[in-house]
């Protein structure tokens with residue numbers, strides 16, 4: 349049966365469009381973002397029918413949630429708003445701390461609710477596992493926040509299958525958000541099957557490989573990707589050979605490489621949340637939801653991007669750990 353972008357899929361108790369919108373890049377992560385253009389892009393996303401918006405307290409240290417608050421004002425009820433906590437960034441030292449303590453969860457949700465200007469966050473994720481706090485304690489507190497109506501559903505990000513199972517035993521987990529794209533397929537071994545078995549929705553972040561799988565590479569000096577191993581010259585040279593196959597598939601189908609990359613993620617029955625600062629890119633990405641890849645194209649893409657073959661780690665050395673996936 350033909351699929352379309354505006355079809356809805358369940359994430360636990362939530363119903364979201366097959367493709368969401370990732371807001372992180374609107375807070376100067378991958379180059380400068382113009383506020384008026386960002387708001388116009390968010391506006392167009394709602395107009396297109398996207399109902400699922402992803403942010404986190406750490407994106408722009410609150411800026412991202414405040415920006416999203418402006419965009420959703422007056423139409424919040426039609427939308428599913430997801431945010432995250434626990435990946436703390438110290439403004440002074442730029443040092444990271446992973447914090448899943450119950451007290452901190454309570455403090456963080458209140459701050460996010462204020463910044464977002466909402467009464468409830470529909471989906472609230474632990475951004476990274478805190479190795480010092482048992483997942484049962486964090487999820488237990490998130491369940492209490494849900495009972496109190498502060499959050500609508502619980503999510504986890506970048507946890508392995510065993511942590512997912514432990515968490516789900518405490519309270520149903522609505523969604524697992526982890527990196528998934530043609531060049532990051534490691535979740536296919538255990539994590540994605542575990543999510544499917546437990547009935548947990550899977551949200552694919554960086555589905556365009558932070559722009560690489562859309563043919564975009566960093567230009568500005570402050571672009572965070574400049575610190576990423578996969579965006580160093582040698583890695584780009586090696587990975588571009590793989591991307592050339594995706595470009596050839598796109599050429600044959602008369603679409604862009606970004607659309608082929610997204611259509612591949614969508615073909616896995618997961619919910620990608622691509623990010624962009626530009627309306628033209630947003631519209632092109634949304635249209636990928638109407639593209640049903642034939643089995644031959646899928647096989648060709650997967651042969652070009654075997655699991656684990658991408659040159660360069662996902663994150664710079666010293667980034668918070670991401671269990672179950674290739675070490676950063």
Ligand SMILES: NC(=O)c1ccc[n+]([C@@H]2O[C@H](COP(=O)([O-])OP(=O)(O)OC[C@H]3O[C@@H](n4cnc5c(N)ncnc54)[C@H](OP(=O)(O)O)[C@@H]3O)[C@@H](O)[C@H]2O)c1
Pocket residue numbers: 369370371372373378402403475505506525526552553554555556557558559560562563564606621622623624625626628629630632633
């Ligand atoms: N849970 C986590 O730990 C985690 C980690 C990372 C991200 N995320 C979430 O996932 C979302 C998406 O991930 P992401 O932003 O890292 O990566 P992404 O969506 O894979 O790629 C975004 C990059 O691709 C470019 N792009 C998008 N569409 C394009 C198109 N059609 N043509 C050319 N370039 C295009 C964007 O540039 P332009 O702005 O120029 O279009 C941007 O630089 C984030 O916004 C965030 O909400 C979560």
